[in-house]
Amino acid sequence: MVWPMDYDSVISKSKRALKDFAHLIVDSNGLPDKAFPKVSVKVKVGDISDLVREAVLTTEVNLAVMGLSGAGDMRRFFLGSSTRDMIDAAQLPLMLIPKTVKFSPFTKIAFATDLSTADFEAIQSLAVLASASNAELLIVHVVENGMGPERTGKINDFIARLRTDINYDKIYYKNVYNKDVEGGLEWLSEHGQIDCLSMIHRPHDFLDGVLKGSHSQKMARLTELPLLVFPQGHKDVVS
Missing domain, CATH: 3.40.50.12370 (Rossmann fold)
Known part of the structure; x- marks a missing residue:
C-alpha cells in the first residue's frame, strides 16, 4: 500500500529547517552587516531547474x-x-x-x-x-x-x-x-x-x-x- 504524501507537512518542515539554517549562516558569517546580503528562504514542490527558472523571472536573481x-x-x-x-x-x-x-x-x-x-x-x-x-x-x-x-x-x-x-x-x-x-x-x-x-x-x-x-x-x-x-x-x- 502506498500512502499519499502530505506535501503541506513536508513543505512546513523544510521551511523551518531552512529558516534555522539561514539564521546559522547570518549569525556565523563574521562580516559587517553592510557587507552581508539579505537571506530569505523559499520552499516549493517541483523540479529544481523549473523552480530556479521561476525565481529568475519573478525576483532579481x-x-x-x-x-x-x-x-x-x-x-x-x-x-x-x-x-x-x-x-x-x-x-x-x-x-x-x-x-x-x-x-x-x-x-x-x-x-x-x-x-x-x-x-x-x-x-x-x-x-x-x-x-x-x-x-x-x-x-x-x-x-x-x-x-x-x-x-x-x-x-x-x-x-x-x-x-x-x-x-x-x-x-x-x-x-x-x-x-x-x-x-x-x-x-x-x-x-x-x-x-x-x-x-x-x-x-x-x-x-x-x-x-x-x-x-x-x-x-x-x-x-x-x-x-x-x-x-x-x-x-x-x-x-
Whole structure:
C-alpha cells in the first residue's frame, strides 16, 4: 500500500529547517552587516531547474549557487541528475560548490576559453566579480593538438582583444598543454593555485550530450574547487 504524501507537512518542515539554517549562516558569517546580503528562504514542490527558472523571472536573481554532494570518487563517475539538469537548463550563471570546499575570498579565478569571441561577455562579468576581492583573473586555453600557425594566430588575436576590451589590470593569459580539455583543467586546478574555475556551458548534440556530457558537466564531476558555469549567450554581469 502506498500512502499519499502530505506535501503541506513536508513543505512546513523544510521551511523551518531552512529558516534555522539561514539564521546559522547570518549569525556565523563574521562580516559587517553592510557587507552581508539579505537571506530569505523559499520552499516549493517541483523540479529544481523549473523552480530556479521561476525565481529568475519573478525576483532579481543574477547568480544561482548549488552544492555538489557525494564523495569525490563517486562523483567522478556519476553526476547527479539535478546538477546535470541545472547546468543544461540554467538561464543565469551557476556556481557549483563541492562539499569539501571551505569559504575564503577568491584570490585567483580561472576562466577556460576555446578562443571564441562570444567568451568576452563572460570574461567581462568575471572581471567585475574578481575586482570585488582584488583577485587575479587567469584566462586559460587548453591546447590539445599542438600549436600550428593558425592556432598561434588565433591566440594572438584573442590576447590582443583581451588587452583592449577588458578593463582590468589583474588579468592574465596562459596556455595549458594536455591531451584533452578536462585533463588540462584538472592539472590547472591542482597546480595553478586557483580558487575558482569558470567556463561556458556549450551543449553538444543530443546523443553526445546524453552519453558524455559537455565540458562543464564533466568538470562538475571532477572538480574539487568551486565551478562557475555561464550559460551560452549570457550577457548580464555577475555582481
